[in-house]
Amino acid sequence: MRIQHHLPFVVCVGLLVLAAGCRTQTGATAPVGQTWRGVHLAVESDRRLAVLQGQLPKLAADGVNVLVIQVDYHFDFQSHPELRDNPFITRAGARAFSRAARKLGIRIIPELDCLGHQSWAKTTFPLLAKYPQFDETRGQFPGNKRIYCRSWCPSNPGVNKVVFALIDELTDAFQADAFHVGMDEVFIIADPHCPRCRGRDPAKLFAKAVNDLHRHIVGKRGLAMLMWGDRLLDANTMGCGRWEASANGTARAADLIPKDIVLCDWHYREQTNYPSVPFLLAKGFRVWPSGFQPLAATEAFSRFSLEQRRRNKRVLGYLCTTWNKATPASAGDWPPITEILPNWKPDRVPRRF
Ligand SMILES: [Zn+2]
Structure with missing residues (x-):
């Protein structure tokens, strides 16, 4: 999941739906109007966190102000030690890292993949391995033959009860004001x-x-909640394939969930239009466009998203996903980060390639 998923197999085509107005939202989020210049990385140990900490000054110089750290079960959970995957991050390691990030103005958002992505290849991850029920x-x-990934039963x-305890521990360890629940694919x-x-x-x-x-993350804990957006897009009407959008009947959930959720709308192909962005805006969500590589595709999605943000500040910014093409050691030099995110700095005239 951390390496191979989100493969860009599909092309989105479809009607451009004009964005809704600039309804602002409050809560435990960055101030309205502040651009979210993010990087998404999987980090699985204190050692890797320390390596990433060394990259923080470079990342900050490129404008990064949000890091989404996908931890999953690689944490020294005290509430459920049986769910700790190896290697793992400790609470002390997470605290030290988030302190260093905050000093540089970088917000840390931890992620635990929820519902889906409970296995990868032959490996079933700890939740379903320890709690097969x-x-x-x-x-x-x-x-795990003939399936992509296991899901838990909603x-x-x-x-x-088990998952909420894990989320609480990750949130506390990283001193986070937001949490990413995954939920892609x-x-x-x-x-x-x-x-x-x-x-x-x-x-x-x-x-x-x-x-x-x-209800737990926003309602009880007062945090912002982020998730990937693909299951809320209808592959038929959006013209997307079944990875980048839903072909298994989940898309109507977009009308059944709170609109204060930040949707990380991922697309990795070079296109002229990305109709899901205005579509999700029109539904009332905040949208965080999320690209990958190659650089031409990153630039295309970023440019489109910048144009959308000029019309609607609920386009929060841009998120560079890395999927192990950039690592904690190399993130500060990875072109989609170093070449694209600076375009999202205030008053920056975007570079074209
Ligand atoms: Zn079920």
């Missing part, structure tokens, strides 16, 4: 093998998972 397809697909009455949902979910509406089940997380 939470598995949407318990006992099915031995060796209808299982026990899963949220959920292909297994409303599965016929699940006695609770079979036959139910995938959009309602997906929305239930989002709403449960929102």
Whole structure:
């Protein structure tokens, strides 16, 4: 998941829906109007965090003011030590890192992939390995053959209590005011093998998972909540494939979840238009366009997003996803970061390639 997913297999085409007005939103977020210049990285140990800490001055100089750190189960959880994956980040390591980042004006947002992405290849991640009763397809697909990734069951009455404890620990460790719940590429949902979910509406089940997380993260903890946007896009009407958008009935969840969620709308191909951005804006969400590589594609999506932001400040900025093409050691020199993010600095005239 951290290396290979989000492959750019598809081309989005479709009608450009004009953006809604500049409705502002408040909450535990950056001040309205401040541009989010972000980098998304998977970091799995204190040692890698320390390496990334060495890159922070470079990243700050390029304008980075948000780092999304995908931790998943690589944390020394005290509430659920059985879910600690190796290697791992400690609370002390996270605290030291977030202190150093804050001094440079960089906000840290931890991420735990929720609902989907509970396995990669033959490896089932700790939650479903230790609690197989939470598995949407318990006992099915031995060796994870013939599936992309496992999902947890959003209808299982026990899963949220465990996951919320993990989210609380990550939030506390990184002293975060926002949390990224992942939720991309959920292909297994409303599965016929699940006695609770079979036959139910995938959009309602997906929305239930989002709403449960929102009640805890935003409602109870007062944090901002971020998630990937692909399951809220209809592959048919948006002209996208089943990775970049949903072909499994979840897209109607966009009308069933709170609009204060920040949607990280990822697209990796070079296109002229990215219709999902104005589409999600028109739904009322804040949108954080999220690109990858190659540089020409990064620049195209960034340029389109800058134009959208001029019309609507609910386009928050731009997020460079890295998927191990940039590492904690190399992030400060990775062209999509060094060449693109400076364009999002105030008063900067964007470079063209
Ligand atoms: Zn289920």
